[in-house]
Amino acid sequence: MKITQISVFLENRKGRLYDVCSLLGANHVNIRALTIAETESFGVLRIVVDKCDAAVKLLRDNGFVANFTDVVAVEVPDTPGGLATVLKIFADNDVNVEYMYGFVEKHSDKALLVFRFEDTDTAQQVLARHSISIVTRQEIEGL
Amino acid sequence: MDVPFWNKQVETLDRASLQAIQLERFREMVAWALKTPFYGKKLASVGIASPDDVKSLRDLGRIPFTVKDDLRRGFPRGLLAVEMSEVVRIHSSSGTTGIPTVIYFARDDLDRWTDLLARSITATGASARDIFQNMMTYGLFTGGLGLHYGAERVGMTVIPIGGGNTKRQIQTMKDFQTTVLHVTPSYLLHIHSQFESEGVRPGDLALTRAFIGAEPHSENTRRKIEDLLGIQAFNSYGLSELNGPGVAFECVHRKDMHVWEDAYLIEIIDPKTGQNVEDGQEGEVVLTNLIRRAMPILRYRTRDLAFLHPEPCECGRTHRRLSRILGRTDDMLIINGVNVFPSQIEEKIMKVPEVATNYLIHVDKKGALDRLTVKVEIYPKLFLGEAARLEALRTRIREELRSSIVISPNVELHEPGSLPVSEGKAKRVIDERPKD
Numbered sequence: 295m296k297i298t299q300i301s302v303f304l305e306n307r308k309g310r311l312y313d314v315c316s317l318l319g320a321n322h323v324n325i326r327a328l329t330i331a332e333t334e335s336f337g338v339l340r341i342v343v344d345k346c347d348a349a350v351k352l353l354r355d356n357g358f359v360a361n362f363t364d365v366v367a368v369e370v371p372d373t374p375g376g377l378a379t380v381l382k383i384f385a386d387n388d389v390n391v392e393y394m395y396g397f398v399e400k401h402s403d404k405a406l407l408v409f410r411f412e413d414t415d416t417a418q419q420v421l422a423r424h425s426i427s428i429v430t431r432q433e434i435e436g437l
Numbered sequence: 438m439d440v441p442f443w444n445k446q447v448e449t450l451d452r453a454s455l456q457a458i459q460l461e462r463f464r465e466m467v468a469w470a471l472k473t474p475f476y477g478k479k480l481a482s483v484g485i486a487s488p489d490d491v492k493s494l495r496d497l498g499r500i501p502f503t504v505k506d507d508l509r510r511g512f513p514r515g516l517l518a519v520e521m522s523e524v525v526r527i528h529s530s531s532g533t534t535g536i537p538t539v540i541y542f543a544r545d546d547l548d549r550w551t552d553l554l555a556r557s558i559t560a561t562g563a564s565a566r567d568i569f570q571n572m573m574t575y576g577l578f579t580g581g582l583g584l585h586y587g588a589e590r591v592g593m594t595v596i597p598i599g600g601g602n603t604k605r606q607i608q609t610m611k612d613f614q615t616t617v618l619h620v621t622p623s624y625l626l627h628i629h630s631q632f633e634s635e636g637v638r639p640g641d642l643a644l645t646r647a648f649i650g651a652e653p654h655s656e657n658t659r660r661k662i663e664d665l666l667g668i669q670a671f672n673s674y675g676l677s678e679l680n681g682p683g684v685a686f687e688c689v690h691r692k693d694m695h696v697w698e699d700a701y702l703i704e705i706i707d708p709k710t711g712q713n714v715e716d717g718q719e720g721e722v723v724l725t726n727l728i729r730r731a732m733p734i735l736r737y738r739t740r741d742l743a744f745l746h747p748e749p750c751e752c753g754r755t756h757r758r759l760s761r762i763l764g765r766t767d768d769m770l771i772i773n774g775v776n777v778f779p780s781q782i783e784e785k786i787m788k789v790p791e792v793a794t795n796y797l798i799h800v801d802k803k804g805a806l807d808r809l810t811v812k813v814e815i816y817p818k819l820f821l822g823e824a825a826r827l828e829a830l831r832t833r834i835r836e837e838l839r840s841s842i843v844i845s846p847n848v849e850l851h852e853p854g855s856l857p858v859s860e861g862k863a864k865r866v867i868d869e870r871p872k873d
Contacts (some may be wrong), residue, residue, distance in 0.1 A: 301822030
């Protein structure tokens with residue numbers, strides 16, 4: 295099952311990341327996972343939140359450039375080599391990862407990772423075939 | 438002080454004799470201009486149908502001004518007075534709207550222009566004994582080739598190195614013991630700032646003079662160049678519509694530029710009324726080309742602001758001196774010697790669907806060089822969340838702009854609504870370069 299990541303365009307201006315986070319915080323949106331893609335002149339903030347649709351509306355209403363991106367959250371054993379095992383499956387099955395990042399908090403003894411795939415549907419089939427558990431939208435909202 | 442001349446007879450003519458030459462050449466130019474569709478109509482409208490209708494230099498005032506837009510509207514051949522087979526060279530500038538300004542030269546035109554440059558170079562005291570490193574851009578821009586041929590005519594040893602590549606410029610100065618440079622003031626200061634890292638020690642170089650032009654600069658900048666490099670720096674003025682460099686040049690006294698009045702009629706006008714002002718008063722420079730037959734230009738409004746010195750120069754030349762360029766009557770920017778109109782930038786930006794309509798042009802200095810930054814707001818609906826696509830967008834905008842304005846600007850992407858909003862006439866250009 296796909297989950298939704300929010301991408302927010304951040305121009306290179308002091309306090310812009312703070313603006314996003316404080317806006318979400320004040321409106322009780324909880325950030326589950328976060329990463330920033332940075333270039334020399336701007337950044338793109340990528341977040342997974344508990345209330346996705348509300349968060350995007352909130353951001354847009356407040357003048358931010360935000361959009362949805364499909365990603366897949368995967369549970370990986372929180373042990374040495376856990377991530378490598380999953381990545382090997384992707385490599386063996388020609389599944390291209392565009393980027394990935396970790397969750398802010400831990401869900402039991404597993405590590406949660408967010409993957410953005412070139413081809414999300416194929417990636418999900420491969421994950422299912424190898425019995426790798428995918429985190430559902432409901433689980434994200436309840437985290 | 439030793440005052441060298443290229444053509445002492447012409448350069449020291451008394452005023453009456455100079456005006457006699459001017460009138461003869463002015464009438465000749467009117468004859469050539471009448472051969473062009475553009476001036477044929479323009480001159481007929483003020484009752485000039487043949488050179489015989491020009492009785493004195495005062496008749497110049499009857500002729501309507503020519504502006505840059507006229508040259509564009511006449512593109513490609515509306516101002517051409519000879520058969521294309523007689524044209525031996527074309528120069529061009531990019532222009533503000535994508536239509537270039539084209540300048541045609543016949544063989545004799547190039548010969549006369551080259552002679553003015555030989556005269557200019559000689560007036561600075563440079564001679565056949567000098568090694569001349571020409572650091573201006575070659576090609577369609579008149580600055581490179583103009584001085585090149587003038588320097589060859591003087592008999593200088595010419596190094597046609599062209600613009601850019603600082604390392605090679607410095608190495609060439611060392612290798613050939615260059616004595617004279619032709620360069621924009623900002624690039625010369627940048628070159629100097631690299632001397633230390635390139636291992637240049639005092640005594641390694643043999644520089645004595647620099648011809649500086651193509652961008653406005655203050656007297657302080659000139660002094661700085663002279664002090665830092667231990668050379669003399671000479672101001673130069675010209676524009677391709679009037680052939681290129683060599684319209685006016687400083688002599689050994691370096692107290693503003695002699696306008697070669699046997700080759701150009703100069704007027705200073707009030708840009709609002711179009712009326713001539715007195716010598717010594719600031720106004721817009723208007724020039725009539727007296728030496729180019731392939732493409733005559735009469736009363737061209739340069740948009741440059743300057744004044745003429747009423748008093749004679751110690752060197753003995755009778756040709757009046759023009760002050761440095763004090764400003765512009767339009768919004769043209771000069772970035773490291775390259776002319777850029779904000780409208781060129783706007784035109785390109787507005788064609789990119791991913792950017793919104795608000796933009797800002799920012800100019801400042803990084804070291805000695807000008808830095809141009811174009812800030813655009815992205816269009817929210819076209820943001821798909823990928824940083825790589827935005828980087829590609831930046832690159833695309835930069836390339837689009839470079840194809841139009843020649844130089845490669847820094848492009849910044851901004852959030853919608855973050856740039857100053859236009860209230861009436863939007864302030865789209867912020868120029869933070871020090872005016873010193």
